[in-house]
Structure formats: structure tokens, C-alpha cells
Amino acid sequence: MAYDFELGKSGRTLVRDILEVEEGDNVVITADTNSNEDVVKATASEVFTAGGKPMVIWNATPEGVGKAADDMLPLKTLAGALKEADVWIEFNEQWLLYSTVYDKVIEASDDIRYICLVEMTPDMMVRTIGRVDMPKLAIFLKKVAIVTGEAKKIRVTTPAGTDLEFENHPERHMIVHSGDIMRGKASMLPGQISWSPKFESINGKLVFDGSLVPPIGLLDNPIELTIEKGKAVKIEGGREAQEFKNWLEKFDDENMYRLAHISYGFNPGAKLTGKIVEDERIWGGTEWGLGNVGSKLVPEQEGGIPASSHCDGICSSSSVWLDGKQLLDEGKIVNFPELEKLEKELR
Ligand SMILES: [Fe+2]
Numbered sequence: 001m002a003y004d005f006e007l008g009k010s011g012r013t014l015v016r017d018i019l020e021v022e023e024g025d026n027v028v029i030t031a032d033t034n035s036n037e038d039v040v041k042a043t044a045s046e047v048f049t050a051g052g053k054p055m056v057i058w059n060a061t062p063e064g065v066g067k068a069a070d071d072m073l074p075l076k077t078l079a080g081a082l083k084e085a086d087v088w089i090e091f092n093e094q095w096l097l098y099s100t101v102y103d104k105v106i107e108a109s110d111d112i113r114y115i116c117l118v119e120m121t122p123d124m125m126v127r128t129i130g131r132v133d134m135p136k137l138a139i140f141l142k143k144v145a146i147v148t149g150e151a152k153k154i155r156v157t158t159p160a161g162t163d164l165e166f167e168n169h170p171e172r173h174m175i176v177h178s179g180d181i182m183r184g185k186a187s188m189l190p191g192q193i194s195w196s197p198k199f200e201s202i203n204g205k206l207v208f209d210g211s212l213v214p215p216i217g218l219l220d221n222p223i224e225l226t227i228e229k230g231k232a233v234k235i236e237g238g239r240e241a242q243e244f245k246n247w248l249e250k251f252d253d254e255n256m257y258r259l260a261h262i263s264y265g266f267n268p269g270a271k272l273t274g275k276i277v278e279d280e281r282i283w284g285g286t287e288w289g290l291g292n293v294g295s296k297l298v299p300e301q302e303g304g305i306p307a308s309s310h311c312d313g314i315c316s317s318s319s320v321w322l323d324g325k326q327l328l329d330e331g332k333i334v335n336f337p338e339l340e341k342l343e344k345e346l347r
Helices: 007-018 037-049 066-072 075-083 100-108 122-130 134-150 239-251 337-346
Strands: 026-032 053-059 087-090 113-116 153-157 163-167 175-177 185-188 192-195 203-208 211-213 223-228 231-237 259-265 285-293 305-315 319-322 325-329
Touching: 007 037, 007 122, 007 134, 026 037, 026 075, 037 053, 037 122, 053 075, 066 100, 075 100, 100 185, 134 175, 134 192, 134 319, 134 325, 134 337, 203 305, 223 239, 231 239, 239 305, 259 305
Parallel strands: 026 053, 026 087, 087 113, 113 185
Antiparallel strands: 153 163, 153 319, 163 203, 175 192, 192 259, 203 223, 211 305, 223 231, 259 285, 285 305, 319 325
């Protein structure tokens, strides 16, 4: 019975408002044996109601995500079906995003509407999609991205001890996941803005206090990173800090210590669960990625900045100053009346 009555509404928002499924669209939903069956069925049902042609592909759950899943996936048949899809909704637990299947499908199709909704549960779908005013959220996110992108110098602090300063890079764009589907590219759960500042300008303390994925998940103790010129030069804390250091050392790759991006979380329904897709969208949180930098984040560098892997850590209740003017105070908008009003209406 978990949200049996409400789940259809969330499926409708996803299928009609976000993915804009139309009469006759071939919609492939992928899932693995750990995916939530109610989520898949509710979505397939909404696709059918919208006049689309749903097709669900379940595979055995691989022991890894992205390219680490390659050997365990039915590459030819999965890519074969997905290349022909108009819409691809990914509900896999061990995600296909950035796997060879994903690369082949995106390469073959300029206008596929793909959305990554990995590890989705009924509860998460109702909170982060069904109950969210998506058009209003899109307006809010775009305005936040504009004021942040216009700033030259940014400072971020958190109650847990983060205190970082950095400069924005004039050639790098803000990537806004607002619920407007991007054809031929990866669209994500709405409620996030990511960008890469001038890496060499990032200095200070970075304290992860929410979760760190991989290699840990929810954090019982904070992990404190000393950042010099965009690089983690010291990692301190308890058991988890040691686990993180061991994980990083294993790659023997200097680029794994480099910050890759910062992100704002702004999905009004997101909660800290240890699922990174949700954690990185907690309202007023910031997230920092370390390791591989995708080419979308650094368009001036062909092929991005490669590293062996990538991880993301969460800093809750962030305060943010844009050229000295405060935008966020412990996770709440201040000083920007239009944004404050939208925040009140959204939450
Ligand atoms: Fe990341």
C-alpha cells in the first residue's frame, strides 16, 4: 500500500510534465531486480494513459554502477532497444548512467529524452516529484543560477565547519536540473544546480556532514578536508575519514584529490537518506564532487578532466555569499526578495 493512491500523480508529473510523453512515443523503462516494482508499474501505467507505448526491461542487478557494470549487462540487446526509444526512464538501482550501454545510446540518438531516477522508491517519488510544483521550482532554480553565475567571488560556510572561498570561471556554465528535459543528454531529478569554479582559486575547509558516496553513504562523523588550490591536501575525522583516505589511495591517481564541481540542492521534498540522488538535492545544502570532471562542466577543456572515479559529499545547511552579498543563510534564502517568496511557496 506504500503510497498506492498518490504514486499515480507522481508518475503523471514525470511522464506528462517533465518528459512530455505524446501519443505514440516509444517509452522504455529500465530497472534491475532491486528496483521498486510499484514505481515502475505506476510510471508504465501513466505512459500508457498518456498515449505512449511503455516497454519495461528488467535485468539482473550488476555488482557496480556505470562502466563497472558493463561485464554484467546484456549490452547488445539493452543498447539495441534503447537506441530506438523516444524516451528512456532509468529506475535501475545499480545505474546504467555512464555505462557503455548509456554511451552507445546517447551517441546514437540526438533527441532521446533520458532521465536518471536511480534508486527511486514510492516515498521518494511522492516527496521529490509528486508533491513538487515543478514549473515554480524551475523558475526558482533558473533565477538562483543567474545570480550565482554572475558573481565573481563566492564564499560557502556551514555550521559543521565548511569555510571555502573560490572564483567563478567565465567560460563555464551553470548546469540547472529544473525539470526541463534536455534532448540527447542526461536529465536528472529536478532540484539541483552544478558548476565548476576556477579550481586553483578554491581554498579553505570543506566538511562533509551528510553523506559521502562512494565509498561510504550516510556519515555518523564529519569528514574534514583541507583544500589548497582546489585540491584536498589533508583529510581528517573519525572512522569514515580513514575509510575515505584508504579508498582514495587505492586509485593511485592525483586527480582523485581534486575538487570537480560544487552543486546547490533545491528539491523541496528531498531528505537525507544515503541515496546520493536525493541527498544532493536537500534544500539549501551544497555538494562537492571530487575526481573525474565531465566535459559539460568544463567546456573549454575537450574531454573534461579524467580521473579514475568520482565521489560526491554533502554539506548541510549552507550559507553562501555572492561577491559579499549573502544569498543563503544556513540553507534559507536571504536578501533576494523574489527568491525568498518562491522559496516560501515551494516548501
Ligand atoms: Fe558529482
